[in-house]
Amino acid sequence: MGSESDATAQVKKVSVKDELAGEMKGWKNFVDGVIDRYQGERRWLINMLFDIQSEFRYLPHFALEHLAKRLEVSLSEIYGIATFYKAFTLKPRGKHVVTVCLGTACHVRKSLAVLEEFQRALGIEPGETTNDGEFTLETVNCLGCCAKGPIVVVDGEYHGNMTPSRVRSVLKEVIRGGRDGTEKYRGAGDTPALAS
Numbered sequence: 001m002g003s004e005s006d007a008t009a010q011v012k013k014v015s016v017k018d019e020l021a022g023e024m025k026g027w028k029n030f031v032d033g034v035i036d037r038y039q040g041e042r043r044w045l046i047n048m049l050f051d052i053q054s055e056f057r058y059l060p061h062f063a064l065e066h067l068a069k070r071l072e073v074s075l076s077e078i079y080g081i082a083t084f085y086k087a088f089t090l091k092p093r094g095k096h097v098v099t100v101c102l103g104t105a106c107h108v109r110k111s112l113a114v115l116e117e118f119q120r121a122l123g124i125e126p127g128e129t130t131n132d133g134e135f136t137l138e139t140v141n142c143l144g145c146c147a148k149g150p151i152v153v154v155d156g157e158y159h160g161n162m163t164p165s166r167v168r169s170v171l172k173e174v175i176r177g178g179r180d181g182t183e184k185y186r187g188a189g190d191t192p193a194l195a196s
């Protein structure tokens, strides 16, 4: 079992490198499969981007470059679309995405304190991914269920009436098994890699 400082050291604010992702086996086949699914028609470009993002959890440069070549469209056009729509992200995201609402209703119920506790626990700032690629921390301005604020969404699951004291138990639940009961965190053993 590692010490608390060992655990802390595992969680740093370094993004997963695009080049590393590029070494992922079979990525080209995957992108080709997506293009073929839409018969290589550029009018389906946005759908292709969604499919690629759902596979990689972001839009990697190497995939966009390949897409541009195959569809014979400029890379800048693809980047234009990828940056125009908020649903797309060009930064690597972790396996688990934690979204903290900072909208007015949640803010008055102290969502900032909740966010700060997530920052402390994960050792990252909003918009960053932990070094091990496990967690991405994000903020949003309203999730449409203000009455239950402060709201935090973890991997699509809503947690209402969040408090700073519940932050670590929510994260430990994700680390220990997640909703499908499988071990999601590799290499941490029984010790959640949460910063102190």
Ligand code: FES
Residues within 6 Å of the ligand: 101, 102, 103, 104, 105, 106, 107, 141, 142, 143, 144, 145, 146, 147, 149, 151
């Ligand atoms: S302000 Fe947070 S859900 Fe609306």
